[in-house]
Amino acid sequence: MDAIVLQILNGLDKGAAYALIALGLTLVFGTLGVVNFAHGALFMLGAFCAVTMQYLLTLSTRVKDESITFFEAYKEVPYLEGWFGDWGRMIIDYSVPISILLTIPVMLIFGVVMERGLIRYFYKRSHAEQILVTFGLAIVLQEIIKAVFGANPVPIQAPSAVAGSASIGEWFGLGPAISYPWWRLVYLTFSVVVLAGVFAFLQLTTFGMTVRAGMRDRETVGLLGIDIEKRFIIVFALAAIVAGMAGTMYAPILAPNYHLGMDFLVISFVVVVVGGMGSLGGAVLAGFLLGILQSFASMTEVKDIFPGIDQIIIYLVAVVILLVRPRGLMGRSGIMET
Amino acid sequence: MSAPTTAAERKKAISDPDFDVSTRQLPPRGPETKPMTNVDKDWLAIVAFTVIVLGMPWWLQPLGAAYPDLMQKFAIYGIFALGFNLLFGLTGYLSFGHAAFLGIGSYAAVWSFKLFTMNIIPAVLFAMLVAAVAAVFIGFISLRRSGIYFSILTLALAQMCYNLAYSVLTPITNGETGLRVLRDDPRVLDAMTGTERTGSLIGSLFGEKMVGYPGFYLCAVLLIIAFYIALRIMRSPFGMMLRAIKSNQHRMIYTGFNPRPYMLTIFVVSGMYSGLAGALLAITDPLAGAERMQWTASGEVVLMTILGGAGTISGPILGAGIIKYFENIFSALNDSALSSAFSFLPPAPREFLVTIVSPFVGEGWHLTLGILFMVIVIFLPGGIMEGIRRIWKLVTRRGSSSSKTEVQPAE
Numbered sequence: 017m018d019a020i021v022l023q024i025l026n027g028l029d030k031g032a033a034y035a036l037i038a039l040g041l042t043l044v045f046g047t048l049g050v051v052n053f054a055h056g057a058l059f060m061l062g063a064f065c066a067v068t069m070q071y072l073l074t075l076s077t078r079v080k081d082e083s084i085t086f087f088e089a090y091k092e093v094p095y096l097e098g099w100f101g102d103w104g105r106m107i108i109d110y111s112v113p114i115s116i117l118l119t120i121p122v123m124l125i126f127g128v129v130m131e132r133g134l135i136r137y138f139y140k141r142s143h144a145e146q147i148l149v150t151f152g153l154a155i156v157l158q159e160i161i162k163a164v165f166g167a168n169p170v171p172i173q174a175p176s177a178v179a180g181s182a183s184i185g186e187w188f189g190l191g192p193a194i195s196y197p198w199w200r201l202v203y204l205t206f207s208v209v210v211l212a213g214v215f216a217f218l219q220l221t222t223f224g225m226t227v228r229a230g231m232r233d234r235e236t237v238g239l240l241g242i243d244i245e246k247r248f249i250i251v252f253a254l255a256a257i258v259a260g261m262a263g264t265m266y267a268p269i270l271a272p273n274y275h276l277g278m279d280f281l282v283i284s285f286v287v288v289v290v291g292g293m294g295s296l297g298g299a300v301l302a303g304f305l306l307g308i309l310q311s312f313a314s315m316t317e318v319k320d321i322f323p324g325i326d327q328i329i330i331y332l333v334a335v336v337i338l339l340v341r342p343r344g345l346m347g348r349s350g351i352m353e354t
Numbered sequence: 355m356s357a358p359t360t361a362a363e364r365k366k367a368i369s370d371p372d373f374d375v376s377t378r379q380l381p382p383r384g385p386e387t388k389p390m391t392n393v394d395k396d397w398l399a400i401v402a403f404t405v406i407v408l409g410m411p412w413w414l415q416p417l418g419a420a421y422p423d424l425m426q427k428f429a430i431y432g433i434f435a436l437g438f439n440l441l442f443g444l445t446g447y448l449s450f451g452h453a454a455f456l457g458i459g460s461y462a463a464v465w466s467f468k469l470f471t472m473n474i475i476p477a478v479l480f481a482m483l484v485a486a487v488a489a490v491f492i493g494f495i496s497l498r499r500s501g502i503y504f505s506i507l508t509l510a511l512a513q514m515c516y517n518l519a520y521s522v523l524t525p526i527t528n529g530e531t532g533l534r535v536l537r538d539d540p541r542v543l544d545a546m547t548g549t550e551r552t553g554s555l556i557g558s559l560f561g562e563k564m565v566g567y568p569g570f571y572l573c574a575v576l577l578i579i580a581f582y583i584a585l586r587i588m589r590s591p592f593g594m595m596l597r598a599i600k601s602n603q604h605r606m607i608y609t610g611f612n613p614r615p616y617m618l619t620i621f622v623v624s625g626m627y628s629g630l631a632g633a634l635l636a637i638t639d640p641l642a643g644a645e646r647m648q649w650t651a652s653g654e655v656v657l658m659t660i661l662g663g664a665g666t667i668s669g670p671i672l673g674a675g676i677i678k679y680f681e682n683i684f685s686a687l688n689d690s691a692l693s694s695a696f697s698f699l700p701p702a703p704r705e706f707l708v709t710i711v712s713p714f715v716g717e718g719w720h721l722t723l724g725i726l727f728m729v730i731v732i733f734l735p736g737g738i739m740e741g742i743r744r745i746w747k748l749v750t751r752r753g754s755s756s757s758k759t760e761v762q763p764a765e
Contacts, residue, residue: 051502134732137732141735142446143501143502144442144446144448144505145731145735147448147502147505148448148656148660148727148731149728149731149732151653151656151727152724152725152727152728152731153724153728154724155653155720155721155723155724155727156721156724156725156728158720158724159718159720159721159724160721162717162718163713163717163718163721278649278650282509282510282513282649285506285509286506286510289503289506293502323521323522324517324518324521324522324523327514327517327518327520327521327522328514328517328518330510331510331511331513331514331517332514334506334507334510335495335507335510335511338498338499338503338506338507339495339498342498342499342503
């Protein structure tokens with residue numbers, strides 16, 4: 017029982033990352049009709065926003081070390097610490113949550129520029145060409161990041177207040193074996209809030225209503241005198257911001273490296289397909305489902321029966337789903353029906 | 355190709371036993387000019403291609419690429435891209451998992467070296483057979499869907515192969531270390547014939563070790579054969595069916611054709627091409643690793659094909675050559691090489707130029723590749739071959755309007 021709960025918890029945070037990326041992918045696909053292979057790169061850019069923020073906050077100056085008296089010693093002290101003392105140290109400690117403030121404008125600008133500068137010329141072109149050009153863009157972004165930040169993963173610290181593990185088992189009376197890192201709990205909460213926010217935005221606002229209408233029937237919405245193109249730019253930027261924030265918050269869990277985006281992209285596409293192209297709920301459901309399945313498959317008990325299953329479970333599920341339910345779990349008819 | 359055709363040549367074309375009436379084009383109105391028939395053009399293309407490929411050691415000399423290791427890479431990746439193009443160029447099905455067949459071919463060839471003999475003929479045949487079996491399996495599953503679903507299914511299945519090669523199949527693939535040929539492998543056939551292997555363990559053909567120039571000529575000859583077969587496929591009624599699938603599958607079904615068997619056949623053929631390329635990689639360097647199957651490798655063959663021109667026959671080979679050439683040249687450039695290249699400049703602008711250029715070469719050459727690729731997809735979706743055709747049209751526009759024959763994409 018404990019093991020099962022533990023695996024579900026372990027799967028949730030990975031599933032949350034999948035769900036956030038897949039949500040943006042399927043949103044862009046459903047509205048703009050564009051298959052965006054560069055979406056994983058947006059996740060990676062978000063993660064590197066955290067790296068940049070950490071670098072900026074810890075910019076240091078050399079000062080004389082007063083504690084050592086018998087020779088001239090210098091130590092590196094971050095400017096912030098020098099200026100604000102303990103407050104500065106606290107700001108540095110909270111660099112990951114603070115970098116969200118950097119991620120949002122960066123991804124907003126990047127999303128709008130990408131849509132206006134590149135994607136909009138590909139609305140009328142085939143899906144194969146959309147895949148190819150965004151794949152090229154993903155390579156370019158990845159290589160730029162590699163040139164700037166190097167090829168090695170950059171470790172990012174979570175705030176020390178949430179450094180340890182939460183003994184979730186004791187909260188629910190399930191035994192002390194179930195413990196869960198605090199930061200993953202934060203990540204999970206954050207994802208749920210973001211997901212709920214996006215859904216509320218689309219379901220409850222007039223803007224969201226027109227976007228949903230545009231997903232259903234773009235022409236009719238246009239005939240009603242609504243400039244749907246303009247709204248779709250915002251949708252694209254929204255998807256970019258969601259992916260970026262997911263990347264930023266994921267940085268303490270997995271040290272960001274330049275091919276992070278590609279790694280997540282492949283799985284996110286599988287998630288979108290399993291959930292059903294253009295279905296937002298399906299993407300979220302499939303994201304969490306596949307995350308949990310993956311962590312179950314990596315249990316030793318399961319691996320003893322099916323060796324190597326943890327490596328292929330996601331792809332296997334995708335193949336089975338596509339063959340049995342071609343529209344995916346919650347796919348609507350009429351989208352990509354060929 | 356609009357070489358002037360004389361009446362004599364025309365007569366020859368008609369008396370040619372291979373001449374196919376259905377491919378004959380109506381002569382244009384006007385003076386005595388007649389377009390070449392497809393059969394004529396094909397023979398011209400094959401002869402020209404043979405000359406170009408076998409002449410590589412000479413005409414690549416000024417480009418600094420005339421050494422066998424690089425040239426055999428051109429040939430091998432040419433075969434790989436040719437095979438990919440048979441699928442993508444003809445039918446429009448974008449497979450993102452073709453590297454799986456490349457890897458499978460490599461593993462199969464190395465196993466043939468280990469188990470049977472160091473002779474390369476069984477290795478090539480075995481690799482193509484195994485790749486074909488894998489392609490039947492993967493194709494049967496992924497061809498049930500089309501469009502982006504097909505791309506994702508092939509991607510998922512190839513990633514599955516890659517992950518399996520790293521984990522469960524380690525006894526077969528030797529995991530991260532990579533599979534290599536060892537001195538004490540059984541090699542049943544060699545033991546039976548009493549052939550004793552001395553020296554380094556390299557695949558051989560009739561006692562000739564496949565390194566250096568023999569290795570290159572082997573790859574070159576196979577590339578020419580592969581080119582010929584691809585040309586025949588494109589010209590055949592079967593190729594016409596595949597193009598019909600690309601242009602309108604529904605209409606094809608309405609006229610009473612089932613596209614599935616055609617698709618599966620070309621998928622398997624394409625997989626066998628990749629298997630052959632994988633086998634050649636293993637022959638010229640008897641080591642097979644799983645990284646050959648990673649999806650970035652599948653992306654590379656897509657890049658080659660698009661860069662050269664999907665759907666044309668020589669485009670993918672050109673693309674493969676260009677990418678492998680620049681990979682080799684660019685990745686060797688570093689800052690000091692750059693400064694010496696710009697040494698004619700005064701120091702300050704030289705430093706500036708080196709700083710500007712250095713992120714794009716050496717380690718960062720993939721950046722150049724990515725940008726080039728985006729530019730091609732955005733501005734020239736037909737690849738370099740379309741660019742050449744456009745320039746050709748500009749040049750020949752001044753000629754007589756009667757010579758305006760639409761050039762076949764296969765040229």
